[in-house]
Amino acid sequence: MSANNKRTILIGVAGGSSSGKTSVCERIMQQLSGPGQLSSRVDMLSMSSFYRRLTDEERKAAQAGLFNFDHPDAFDFDLMVSTLQDARMGKPVRVAEYDPSLSLAAAQQRHRELALVDVLLVKGILLFYQPRLRDLFDVKLFVDCDSDTRLARRVRTDLARGRSLVSTLNYHTEFVKPAFEGFCLPTKKYADLVLPRGPENLVAVELMVPRIRDFVAEATQASPSKVARRDRSNGKTARHLSESAAAQPQVSRPH
């Protein structure tokens, strides 16, 4: 817990690659810290910062488009869990700066300090895959988007990354699609809220933001024992949300 007893609220935004997770996070950030709003300190973190170090052989496979970046084995879940545990307690943390325009090895050389924030938006394809990771989130969102749209967007992203159209489509068929169906889509059931139309769904974003503000206010006032109670009840986040909502039925929207 940080010196001022303040906990960081973690919002998990999961969904397939190119479903609109980053765009949804940006919308929420705008709403939380935009003009005329009570300013909350907000930052965003990608699960792509937690790819594990690859062996030389795996790096060669990755260069040839033959390493599966969409499989749970590609991630360092231990590091991600410990980083988020520290971040939610308001401790300073350092994360790899993932940059899709760089190779993974080059990107993993770069690090940044996460700012101490009220709200940390975390986005990733497999955020809700492991219980110990998904239980860390105060709010869990799943961005729903049809597969054709995701593929069309992903082609643009991968071409900008320097991949050819053929290798992008092969990679999608070989790895992205099967991993989405096998590991990502089954985690939709853990979401508190499923968001169709991604960032265009302003109604959903606007409904959610006042609730996030309530979490921030509660975390500011929370005593360590209250936080410990909340931690124990984690994994039942939806119930926790509805219990808190029942305790404060008149949630007012900020002007």
Ligand SMILES: Nc1ncnc2c1ncn2[C@@H]1O[C@H](COP(=O)(O)OP(=O)(O)O)[C@@H](O)[C@H]1O
């Ligand atoms: N609703 C939308 N309509 C049009 N383009 C979108 C929409 N949502 C996302 N995009 C675009 O699709 C691309 C991938 O979106 P992004 O939010 O980065 O996805 P993710 O973080 O899930 O991979 C980006 O170029 C983004 O601008």
Ligand SMILES: O=c1ccn([C@@H]2O[C@H](COP(=O)(O)O)[C@@H](O)[C@H]2O)c(=O)[nH]1
């Ligand atoms: O070196 C890499 C690492 C990851 N990817 C792809 O990234 C997506 C996950 O990121 P999103 O921002 O959710 O799209 C995943 O599907 C990987 O295939 C990559 O292409 N190269």
